[in-house]
Amino acid sequence: MKTRDLPLNIWLGGTITVFFLLCSATALFWTPFDPNFVDTTKLSLGFGESGHLLGTDVIGRDLFSGLLAGARMSVFLGCVTAAISVVLGTIFAFIAVGISPWVDEVVMRLLDVLMAVPGVIVALVIATVTGPSAISTVSVLSVFFAPVIARVVRSATLPILNEDFVQSARMYGRGTFFVLFRHVLPNILSILVVQFSLYTANAVLAESGLSYLGVGISRPQISWGTLLKEAQETAGPTTGLMLWPATVILIFVLGLNLLGDGLRDVLDPRSMGRRS
Amino acid sequence: MSSTSSTPKPLVDCQNVTVSYKAPRAGIFGKRSQFLALNDVTLRIESGESLGIVGSSGAGKTTFAKVISGQVRPSAGTFEFRGSEPSPKDKEKYREFRRSVQYVFQNPKSSFDPRIRIGRALIEPLRSLKIEGDYDEKVMHSLGTVGLDKAVFGRYPHELSGGQLQRAAIARALVVKPKLLIADEPASSLDVSIRAQILNLFKELGDTGDLTLVLIAHDLAAVAHTSRKLAVFESGRVVEGGLALEILKNPQSDAAKRLVEANLAIV
Amino acid sequence: MKPILQVRDLWVSNGRLTAVRGVSLDVFPGQKLGLVGESGAGKSMFGLAIMDLLPFGWAAKGSAILGDTDLVAMSEKEHCEVRGRRVAMVFQDSLSALDPMKRIGWHFRRIVSRASADQAARWQDVSVEILTHLGVENAAAALRKYPHQLSGGQRQRILIGMAVATKSELIIADEPTTSVDTAIQRNVLDTLTAATKKLGASLILVTHDLALVSNYCDTVAVMYGGHLVESGPTSEVLGKSRHPYTGALINSNISLPRVMEQQVKTLPVIPGTMPSLESMPTGCAFRLRCDRASSVCEEIPPVTTSDGRTLRCWNPK
Numbered sequence: 001m002k003t004r005d006l007p008l009n010i011w012l013g014g015t016i017t018v019f020f021l022l023c024s025a026t027a028l029f030w031t032p033f034d035p036n037f038v039d040t041t042k043l044s045l046g047f048g049e050s051g052h053l054l055g056t057d058v059i060g061r062d063l064f065s066g067l068l069a070g071a072r073m074s075v076f077l078g079c080v081t082a083a084i085s086v087v088l089g090t091i092f093a094f095i096a097v098g099i100s101p102w103v104d105e106v107v108m109r110l111l112d113v114l115m116a117v118p119g120v121i122v123a124l125v126i127a128t129v130t131g132p133s134a135i136s137t138v139s140v141l142s143v144f145f146a147p148v149i150a151r152v153v154r155s156a157t158l159p160i161l162n163e164d165f166v167q168s169a170r171m172y173g174r175g176t177f178f179v180l181f182r183h184v185l186p187n188i189l190s191i192l193v194v195q196f197s198l199y200t201a202n203a204v205l206a207e208s209g210l211s212y213l214g215v216g217i218s219r220p221q222i223s224w225g226t227l228l229k230e231a232q233e234t235a236g237p238t239t240g241l242m243l244w245p246a247t248v249i250l251i252f253v254l255g256l257n258l259l260g261d262g263l264r265d266v267l268d269p270r271s272m273g274r275r276s
Numbered sequence: 277m278s279s280t281s282s283t284p285k286p287l288v289d290c291q292n293v294t295v296s297y298k299a300p301r302a303g304i305f306g307k308r309s310q311f312l313a314l315n316d317v318t319l320r321i322e323s324g325e326s327l328g329i330v331g332s333s334g335a336g337k338t339t340f341a342k343v344i345s346g347q348v349r350p351s352a353g354t355f356e357f358r359g360s361e362p363s364p365k366d367k368e369k370y371r372e373f374r375r376s377v378q379y380v381f382q383n384p385k386s387s388f389d390p391r392i393r394i395g396r397a398l399i400e401p402l403r404s405l406k407i408e409g410d411y412d413e414k415v416m417h418s419l420g421t422v423g424l425d426k427a428v429f430g431r432y433p434h435e436l437s438g439g440q441l442q443r444a445a446i447a448r449a450l451v452v453k454p455k456l457l458i459a460d461e462p463a464s465s466l467d468v469s470i471r472a473q474i475l476n477l478f479k480e481l482g483d484t485g486d487l488t489l490v491l492i493a494h495d496l497a498a499v500a501h502t503s504r505k506l507a508v509f510e511s512g513r514v515v516e517g518g519l520a521l522e523i524l525k526n527p528q529s530d531a532a533k534r535l536v537e538a539n540l541a542i543v
Numbered sequence: 544m545k546p547i548l549q550v551r552d553l554w555v556s557n558g559r560l561t562a563v564r565g566v567s568l569d570v571f572p573g574q575k576l577g578l579v580g581e582s583g584a585g586k587s588m589f590g591l592a593i594m595d596l597l598p599f600g601w602a603a604k605g606s607a608i609l610g611d612t613d614l615v616a617m618s619e620k621e622h623c624e625v626r627g628r629r630v631a632m633v634f635q636d637s638l639s640a641l642d643p644m645k646r647i648g649w650h651f652r653r654i655v656s657r658a659s660a661d662q663a664a665r666w667q668d669v670s671v672e673i674l675t676h677l678g679v680e681n682a683a684a685a686l687r688k689y690p691h692q693l694s695g696g697q698r699q700r701i702l703i704g705m706a707v708a709t710k711s712e713l714i715i716a717d718e719p720t721t722s723v724d725t726a727i728q729r730n731v732l733d734t735l736t737a738a739t740k741k742l743g744a745s746l747i748l749v750t751h752d753l754a755l756v757s758n759y760c761d762t763v764a765v766m767y768g769g770h771l772v773e774s775g776p777t778s779e780v781l782g783k784s785r786h787p788y789t790g791a792l793i794n795s796n797i798s799l800p801r802v803m804e805q806q807v808k809t810l811p812v813i814p815g816t817m818p819s820l821e822s823m824p825t826g827c828a829f830r831l832r833c834d835r836a837s838s839v840c841e842e843i844p845p846v847t848t849s850d851g852r853t854l855r856c857w858n859p860k
Binding site: 025140163164165168170171172173174183186187 | 345346347371374375376377378379381383386387388389390391397400404405448452509
Binding site: 332437439466469470471472473475479494495496497500501521524525533536537538539540541543 | 562581717724728753755758778781791792801802809811812814817837
């Protein structure tokens with residue numbers, strides 16, 4: 001498929017995603033200022049004042065550096081959560097489908113129960129017990145997302161298991177799990193990629209929400225949600241302090257969703273070599 | 277209904293085989309009735325025979341093929357292959373069974389994993405059944421038997437036409453040197469001008485005598501061309517059996533008569 | 544007699560690929576035309592072009608005159624008037640041609656009411672009458688059923704009934720027996736041809752099966768690679784074919800009597816395969832597989848007509 005044939009979704013979404021990944025990578029080594037450095041001489045500065053691109057917050061910390069550090073954390077957390085969710089979801093789906101119809105029923109119903117539990121409450125509880133951290137956030141979100149992904153993977157897997165080439169493999173002695181990993185997985189890879197993209201977006205949103213509530217990431221670690229929380233507490237929702245993290249989240253999530261949708265269109269089974 | 281030959285052990289021996297399924301529920305609280313896909317079927321297939329299986333849809337032809345290839349276990353009755361019932365419990369023997377019985381599916385396009393090259397797909401059975409020897413050589417030989425170019429080895433399934441894919445499927449079945457080859461409507465999803473190629477190939481394979489061939493077809497002419505014997509299925513039972521040409525010339529059972537009548541030819 | 548459908552130089556393409564190339568044919572009142580071709584020959588696209596049901600991105604060029612109106616030049620609105628009133632289609636897959644969430648009666652009601660206003664009130668009686676004539680037992684009960692509750696043969700008869708209920712002048716049946724058990728194939732075709740005759744309509748039977756055409760159609764048109772390569776009265780074309788492809792197709796038709804009598808060792812085979820739409824050769828589409836091909840075949844042969852038969856070949860038999 002020629003590059004000029006790629007839909008707008010992928011161009012736009014891809015550009016945005018790559019941009020954020022670059023920012024995130026850059027923030028690993030460098031930010032203009034130390035985002036945690038409190039400079040009481042430079043309180044609440046505006047645009048470009050004293051070298052602060054976006055100004056400072058109420059206790060003098062550089063906003064732009066805060067955003068970059070937030071990107072580093074939020075993007076990273078988003079990707080890790082999505083990756084773990086996709087892997088877990090796939091494993092759940094394969095266990096359900098691969099062992100027996102009875103196991104399928106049991107596993108899927110357990111997953112239903114898991115989905116019914118409100119994630120925020122669980123996050124609150126865990127945070128109270130272990131203290132809010134990156135690990136607790138990732139764990140809660142992964143467990144929250146995995147069942148949904150398991151459903152998607154399961155319904156993509158079932159039709160493939162009915163294909164003749166799977167039956168053929170069984171007939172020359174291959175076991176179910178071999179078939180799942182060797183024949184099904186490569187054929188659902190495109191679906192997994194799309195899920196990864198969409199759930200990174202969901203994870204970023206969810207993590208921002210959790211951090212905003214104080215049960216996610218907190219200083220000295222910074223995420224966009226943390227910035228939102230601080231903005232809410234100190235300056236109020238109408239100021240630039242709130243605006244910047246919110247906008248950045250919006251754009252990144254939009255970009256990921258566009259990319260995911262675009263990939264879904266392009267990687268449709270029709271283009272997987274089954275030309276009519 | 278079964279062949280009355282004098283050889284002691286038939287290759288395939290089905291005695292009173294019944295396969296029943298639970299039909300979907302009638303309503304939310306409806307009872308699930310039993311559906312008999314095969315009903316008390318007794319059929320013996322001798323080594324080297326070429327048998328055609330015909331009947332209308334739902335008559336049980338595919339279910340029978342699945343029983344004798346080990347895909348489905350009979351609910352009642354016995355199925356013996358070379359004198360013993362194949363069971364996964366005896367690993368060595370089961371592997372021998374798997375190697376001896378191969379299957380060609382109706383739709384060639386779904387017989388191959390779209391992500392795996394043909395050559396690799398043909399090596400898979402050899403590898404899985406732990407067969408000794410030079411895999412590449414065996415695959416090349418098999419491709420040659422079915423009339424495919426060696427270049428096919430490196431191609432992906434979507435790069436081959438329906439007819440070529442079906443031949444590759446036959447090659448894959450032959451690469452392990454099976455004793456019994458079962459083909460489920462192998463030519464019906466192919467174009468008219470390609471059908472003859474596949475049927476000729478089956479006839480050739482059947483005529484050699486080394487291979488026992490079971491061909492399921494709804495096309496009576498295909499069956500008459502490739503098979504020496506015929507078994508007519510209807511509602512899960514075998515209603516007529518014997519030499520193909522005789523049955524087609526002089527059908528005795530209602531099912532066979534209907535099939536012959538319904539057959540259309542160029543006037 | 545004036546033909547009810549006059550197709551002249553019909554082309555169907557999506558800008559990149561061309562499925563139908565310059566096909567011209569006539570359909571006369573009461574005629575049963577068999578449009579024969581293998582998959583990829585363009586016969587289905589031809590039927591869809593007449594009905595203006597081409598898939599997204601595909602368009603037809605040329606003319607297809609039904610009575611006095613040119614179907615190709617029509618707007619979508621005008622087409623909606625023609626479809627289901629003057630031309631009707633019987634689709635291949637009865638299960639996907641019917642709305643699975645609606646009863647058969649719902650399907651019929653809309654069609655009968657649309658066909659004539661005065662019949663709208665009596666739609667149930669009209670439907671039962673049509674279905675009973677087509678051999679559907681207990682037609683009244685069938686109207687209350689959902690598509691999946693009926694057998695394939697019954698559904699196909701219902702599709703035929705729906706086409707007949709439109710009182711169209713032309714019925715196009717696209718491979719009506721492919722998804723039906725061979726045991727009832729004859730039955731379905733008998734039903735179709737009888738119903739068409741009763742209606743006084745013409746029939747275009749699109750199929751890959753020459754045996755069907757031989758038994759049910761008075762005229763045959765053979766397509767290959769988007770071209771109409773030969774057409775004429777069935778008995779003549781099948782008895783003495785002129786185009787090499789027609790001859791080869793007839794030979795590769797494996798029929799029971801032939802096999803039984805001749806005890807053939809090897810069935811005759813046409814080497815190679817039909818070229819895909821992407822790799823269509825220039826000139827005559829069949830030349831790469833034809834044993835009579837010569838250098839002149841690199842140019843598309845013109846259509847020649849003689850004693851009621853048309854032919855597109857430089858080196859006919």
